Amino acid sequence: MIARHSKITHRAALRRFIGIVAAVLMVSPVAAGASTQPSVGEYHGLTAAQRSALRDIARDTWRFYSLDVDPGTHLPMDNLTFSGSNPTAYGRYTSASNIGVYLWAVVAAYDLGLVPRPEARARIQATLGEVATLRRDHGFLFQWYDTTNGHVIRNPGDIDCTTETTPTFDNCYFVSNVDNGWYASGLIIARQALRQRRGDALQRQPGDPRQPADRPDVRRLLRRTAT
Secondary structure, eight states: OOOTTEEEEHHHHHHHHHHHHHHHHHTSHHHHHHOOSOOSSOOOOOOHHHHHHHHHHHHHHHHHHHHSBOTTTOOBOSEEEEETTEEEEEEOEEOHHHHHHHHHHHHHHHHTTSSOHHHHHHHHHHHHHHHTTSOEETTEEOSOEETTTOOBBSSTTSOBGGGOOSOOSSTTSOOOHHHHHHHHHHHHHHHHHHOOSSSOTTSOOTTSOOOGGGSHHHHHHHHHHHO
16 A cells, blocks of 8 residues: 555656566566576466565555546546655656656556557547647657646646746757656557557657657667567
8 A cells, every 4th residue: 555645756656667577577587597596496487476566566556657647637646645655645747758668568558458548549549639739849848747638737736837938048948868868768668568550649640749759869769679
């Protein structure tokens, strides 16, 4: 269960998922076979109790992600504050990395059987439909967005950037390569995991604004880093 009076962010929830993967890899046959140290015993896989514990962690983590979405725009919020098992405060702002990690989380929840395929696709389509309307720079997302209306904001709780008409060296005009890299990875994971054979709604439609992963230079970079 989610701890009482706790504030959970996207990055904290991501660490949970990484912990699950690390736990599996640490006891996997591949990891055991690669070791040059003497074996301490034959590996028989995860026990039923271990699998149950990891699934409970995954289910609890997905509960955070499932709630951490603005109902009006379907954009993932930066954080939630819980009192007991119910959220009491919402960080109604988001970033490119938050969106990318949310896409990962939906795919992971689908892979683990926590949500059915139609729900996973519907969630991703709703979020990407809103992202397609956000103000961007050559397809790249700016630093912060208000999840209630999709406007670029200078910082969380700060001014709406529509009021800043003259370009200034601040977050109203700042593009993070790192955050957009996380976002691009989320697009790739979602498309690979949930694509359909015909008429894939997750593919960019003609006339839609370009996403970072659609840019030829970004595709070349992704291919180099994957080899």
